[in-house]
Amino acid sequence: MRECNKISILYGFYVYGDLKTEEKNIVEEHISRCENCALEVDSLRGTLQLLQLEPEPSIPQRFMDNFETNVYRRIAAEMIPNAAAIQPTRRRIFADFWERFLIRPSFLLRAASIVVTLGVGILIGTLEFSPTPKIAENPQANIISTSSVERLEQHFQAESYRQLENALLTRYVAGDELRAMEILNRLRDENPDQQMTSMVAREQSELRLKNGI
Amino acid sequence: MTEDEIIIAQFREGDQDAFSNLMKKYKSLIFSYVRRKVGNDDDADDITQEVFVKVYKALPNWQPRASFQTWLYTIARNRCIDYHRAKARRQFHSLDDDEEYMPVPPATDIYSxxxxxxxxxxxxxxxxxxxxxxxxxxxxxxxxxxxxxxxxxxxxxxxxxxxxxxxxxxxxxxxxxxxxxxxxxxxxxx
Known part of the structure; x- marks a missing residue:
């Protein structure tokens, strides 16, 4: 009986198959010669089967969709002064865009060429106008890891470029200039980066001239 | 090095996407754990966000004494305890103000x-x-x-x-x- 009590604390994990081989062997050796414990293990196995019938409640879709954005927003609010206003809206913007895009799949090729052109342009712009020293000129840059704040700023800057790209795709590929204007307005309001502000302003003035808006 | 430790090393080197990958990997697990502890989706969402904000700030100094997942659960568990304490305190204050009394579950109660x-x-x-x-x-x-x-x-x-x-x-x-x-x-x- 004393042996039963000692070994019985392993039965819970045993029925789940979560014991180490050594402990599993001890349990199996014991229940092979102890009828009471064998019945107890059987009964626990039945309980486990019942527990496994319980369906896991689903995770709300709104949680899955907005989680990363909400976390970054909170981090920014805590770590970067006045950054709470910088809110990535990529998911919503892209959802709208792809909805349009799927209706007009013939624009795939044009979209791809614009993306490539923009990518190259942004890369050249970054290399040419970046105020930070290049890695070759500053070997320490390879070693010093970026701070949390710098990482966040990079994140939001990358987010802004993606939004600008989206505005241009909306204008040139989806042909929706009013929607493109909306995206640009939001970018202007949300983004404090000087280079981005001037790029947005240039696009907006082109659109205003063309459409008289 | 475990998969998580590799992702954390990438994050420490400045790769912002590495942190997003950690969130994608663990958000559902932590959310369902917290939901079992607090009993509703909205508070579970809020607490899960807080857990990852805390992780973001603490990750640069994290030492792999236990697995990352274990650490995550420890933070989530502590946040749930804070949540129940705060809820109990609010309840106490509202009693002082003669507001309507609502029974509060014990600190570790689940399925409230x-x-x-x-x-x-x-x-x-x-x-x-x-x-x-x-x-x-x-x-x-x-x-x-x-x-x-x-x-x-x-x-x-x-x-x-x-x-x-x-x-x-x-x-x-x-x-x-x-x-x-x-x-x-x-x-x-x-």
Whole structure:
């Protein structure tokens, strides 16, 4: 009986198959010669089967969709002064865009060429106008890891470029200039980066001239 | 190096996407764990966000004494305890103000919204009621193992107890659930 009590604390994990081989062997050796414990293990196995019938409640879709954005927003609010206003809206913007895009799949090729052109342009712009020293000129840059704040700023800057790209795709590929204007307005309001502000302003003035808006 | 440790190293080198990858990997697990502890989606969402904000700030100094997942559960568990404490305090203050009294569940209670669980299904409701009858430690151990899939050592690290205590609490939890759910089994539900 004393042996039963000692070994019985392993039965819970045993029925789940979560014991180490050594402990599993001890349990199996014991229940092979102890009828009471064998019945107890059987009964626990039945309980486990019942527990496994319980369906896991689903995770709300709104949680899955907005989680990363909400976390970054909170981090920014805590770590970067006045950054709470910088809110990535990529998911919503892209959802709208792809909805349009799927209706007009013939624009795939044009979209791809614009993306490539923009990518190259942004890369050249970054290399040419970046105020930070290049890695070759500053070997320490390879070693010093970026701070949390710098990482966040990079994140939001990358987010802004993606939004600008989206505005241009909306204008040139989806042909929706009013929607493109909306995206640009939001970018202007949300983004404090000087280079981005001037790029947005240039696009907006082109659109205003063309459409008289 | 584990997969998580590689991702964390990438994050420390400045790769912002690495942190997003950690969130994608663990957000559902932590959300479902927290939801079991606080009993509703909105607070679970809020607390899960807080957990990852805390992780973001602490990650540069994190040392892999236990697995990343275990650390995550420890933070989530502590946040849930804070949540219940704050809720109890609010309740206390509103009593002072002669506001309407609403019973507050104990700090480690789970399924504080059984009606919602009843909507999910009858079996879920019965099981959740059964789990409510476990002691706080039995509940903690059982939830981390049964629902979250943590192993003995991970549970021990997350809860700060010895492996042997984890085994004892788990066995007692299983034994209690077996007795509570016995009528269901006898009715031929399984």
């Amino acid at each position: 919204d059984p009606e919602k669980m009843a909507e999910e299904n009858e079996l879920g409701r019965i099981i959740s009621e059964a789990i409510k009858q476990l002691s706080p430690k039995q509940k903690e151990v059982f939830i981390l193992h049964h629902y979250q899939g943590l192993q003995i050592k991970e549970i021990a690290a997350a809860l700060g107890m010895a492996d042997g205590s984890v085994k004892v609490h788990h066995h007692r939890a299983m034994k209690k659930l077996k007795n509570i759910l016995a009528p269901l089994r006898e009715k031929g539900q399984i």
